[in-house]
Amino acid sequence: MAERSFAKEVQQLRIGEGEEFRGEGILAVTKALLECGVGYVGGYQGAPISHLMDVLSDAEEILEELGVHFEQSGSEAVAGATLAASVHYPIRGAVTFKSPVGTNVASDALANLSSGGVTGGALIIIGEDYGEGASIMQERTHAFAMKSQLWLLDPRPNLESIVKSVRDGFELSEASNTPVMLEMRIRACHVHGRFIAKDNVRPTMSLADALENPKRDLNRIVLPPASFLHEKEKVESRWPNAVNFIKERGLNEFFGGDGKIGIVLQGGMYNGVIRALQRLGLADIRGNTEVPLYVLNVTYPLIDDEFLDFARDKDAVLVVEEGQPNHIEQAFGAMLHKAGVDTKLFGKDPFPIAGEYTGTVMLDSIRGFLLENAPGLLTAADRAPNRPQTELPDLSKTVPPRPPGFCVGCPERPIFAGMKLVQEELGEHHVAADIGCHLFSIMPPFNIGGSTMGYGLGPASASAFNVKAKKRPISVMGDGGFWHNGLSTGVTNAVFNKHDGVILIVDNYYSAATGGQDIPSSRADNKSRSTAHPITEAVKGVGAKWVRQIDRTYDVTKVRDTFREALTTDEKGPKIIVASSECMLNRQRREKPQLAKAISGGERVVKPKFGVDEDVCTGDHACMRLSGCPSLSVKELDDPLRDDPVASIDQNCVGCGNCGEVADAAVLCPSFYRADVVHNPTAWDKRMAGIRRRVSSWLQKRRDSRRLVFAAEGA
Structure with a gap:
């Protein structure tokens, strides 16, 4: 169950010539693909491009009507290899996936694809996960495009430019027989806007036609001597054809007037540059400016003639290139040197070497460039500010730090509570973590996990520790990572090499961290995908012997005992624990509307509610140190004899019961209680509630009658 449904929005994909499309960037990309006559699409989910996969999945009926095949790929490598159909x-x-991590996974397939070349247009839509909103290491895809000679498009972040780049990308690919990457930055994926649509087009040749009329060209297979031919084709044919196409079609854009300074920028930086120029009084609200701009909607290959013509009559040129290394700036510097042009080139001097170019960074850097090279363009206040710079307040002193953590009710929290309990008993162990929601275990209150080597590579990253020692290594991976590559790189490798460590596989029924998409072990009934394949059967299929299934992760006692058994058993070989419970976010998305509908319809609905007995709670907060649930808070008491605040459960509680389970497993105070809230109670419910109230009242009166009352108290 994906975190967001586009079932309503995808109906816009049916609009035709001359109609106005309004919507989100990823939806516009899908519409552009259909207008271009795409024959097949595939990909692997991952922020910031996950929703594109959700759109394609929700639009599967429309795709089928047009004869377009959609494949939800098992990994980015599968997606990259899918493009072999265009060879x-x-x-x-x-195909689509996040980058650069997805590109790393797909690198072998993409390198081979680029070497042999393509006949049909091959477009790789990458979600460039760089900057303050990123979830991965800070790298750029640009280096990979250069390494394998894949053309890289970086359109201005508006729907018209993005849609045009999809069309240009296919045509550029066909004109140069080279795969093309279309870079969608984090904000571009979700930018809203409009464009005038065209009719959807059926593919000129279907996949069925290809199967019935197979073709084969030995020169396209990447083996010597053909691979040597491929390299010559790249430099003697494909590159020149790409350059000519880019120049003739005007894929890069020029804005502004004439001047002695100019700015060269990646297309994705356009909005930020224009906003900075607006604040400096050098652009109007519509983005019109007299400052010469050379916008690189194609950042690889670079066009020597275009840049030199732009730079030759200028005193200084600024290159706006987010991220490092500064590939574009270095290339332009080499062009100027070879051509004997003495224009000064600036880039990573006014701009920081690394990091996202936020609005503040963009403004300060462009102002610095203009102060040095064209101060006359700036206002007096910008040239010589006489006001002290406003200092931003140190929010760390007023806003308490809140490290990222598991969601309220997350079924992964009790897993690490159980692991923490067993480590308190057996001592600290080396724990290799993995990419996914479970990586929040590295944060307080668990502080479990010391490394991440890539999605699904948790067990593989513990391989070196397959040695005799008093303690066994523990490794973690999620169900998404397991099916992505962990079955082979982790479990199969551990079985083959007779690893003696513990492998935890967190099974929450979905690829939860990327938006809740179905995977082979999902319990959902998916009409177009094969699901309900147990992870335990898969690991046994590759030879694992010691396998334990935990069907309810909230049973902290069972989790703890299973870990203890795995860490102390005399049995050799990998010890595999599959801990399964449904992702609470997905569960709530499904159940909340159902419960609300049932309640409004007058049906009897019972919802659990947990609380803390203030009279019993000792205020030592051990429950929080072993749970860390965001709904667990503290509450000050009015009792002057009690200094410590007690635990308290707020209204965010979803009734998972983890707090009580942790308290029970750790033998903490019995202060947690559960109350069942009955909506639309029946006559029997009301009668039983009355009986309970009368019994409770009688017990309270009997207790009061037996209290020892001192004379002073009764006076």
Whole structure:
């Protein structure tokens, strides 16, 4: 169950010539693919491009009507290899995944694809996960595009430019027989806007046609001597054809007037540059400016003639290139040197070497460039500010730090509570973590996990510790990572090499961290995918012997005992624990509307509610140190004899019961209680509630009658 449904929005994909499309960037990309006659699409979910996969999935009926095949790929490597359908056949294909991590996974397939070349247009739509909103290491895809000679498009972040780049990308790919990458930055994926649509187009050749009329060209297979031919084709044919196409079609854009300074920028930086120029009084609200701009909607290959013509009559040029290394700036510097042009080149001097170019960074850096090279363009206040710079307050002193953590009710929290309990008993162990929601275990209150080597590579990253020692290594991976590559790189490798460590596989029924998409072990009934394949059966299929299934992770006692058994058993070989409970976010998305509908319809609904007995709670907060649930807070008491605040459960509680389970497993105070709230109670419910009230009242009166009352108290 994906975190967001686009079932309503995808109906816009049916609009035709001349109609106005309004919507989000990823939806516009899908519409552009259909207008371009794409024959097949595939990909792997991952922020910031996950929703594109959700759109394609929700639009599957529309795709089928047009004869477009959609594949939810098992990994980015699978997605990249899917483009092999465009090697021999004039079929346009597109795949999508996040980058650079997804590109790393797909690198072998993409390198081979680029070497042999393509006949049909091949488009790789990458979600460039760089900057303050990123979830991965800070790298750029640009280096990979250069390494394997894949053309890289970086359109201005508006729907018209993005849609045009999809069309240009397919045509550029076909004109140069080279795969093309279309870079969608984090904000571009979700930018809203409009454009005038065209009719959807059926592919000129279907995949069925290709199967019934197979083609084969030995020169397209990447093996010597053909691979040597491929390299010559790249430099003697494909590159020149790409350069000519980019120049003739005007894929890069020029804005502004004439001047002695100019700015060269990646297309994705356009909005930020224009906003900075607006604040400096050098652009109007519509983005019109007299400052010469050279916008690189194609950041690889760079066009020597275009840049030199732009730079030759200028005193200084600023290159706006987010991220490092500064590939574009270095290339332009080499062009100027070879051409004997003495224009000064600036880039990573006014701009910081690394990091996202936020609005403040963009403004300060462009102002610095203009102060040095064209101060006359700036206002007097910008040239010589006489006001002290406003200092931003230190929010760390007023806003308490809140490290990221598991969601309220997350079924992964009790797993690490159990692991923490067993480590308190057996001592600290080396724990290799993995990419996914479970990586929040590295944060307080668990502080479990010391490394991440890539999605699904948790067990593989513990491989070196397969040695005799008093303690066994523990490794973690999620169900998404397991099916992505962990079955082979982790479990199969551990079985083959007779690893003696413990492998925890967190099974929350979905690829939860990327938006709740179905995977092979999902319990959902998916009409277009094969699901309900147990992870335990898969690991046993590759030879694992010691396998334990935990069907309810909230049973902290069972989790703790299973870990203890795995860490102390005399049995050799990998010890595999599959801990399964449904992702609470997905569960709440599904159940809340159902419960609300049932309650409004007058049906009897019972909802659990947990609380803390203030009279019993001792205020030592051990429950929080072992749970860390965001709904667990503290509450000050009015009792002057009690200094410590007690635990308290706020209204965010979803009734998972983890707090009580942790308290029970750790033998903490019995202060947690559960109350069942009955909506639309029946006559029997009301009668039983009355009986309970009368019994409770009688017990309270009997207790009061037996209290020892001192004379002073009764006076």
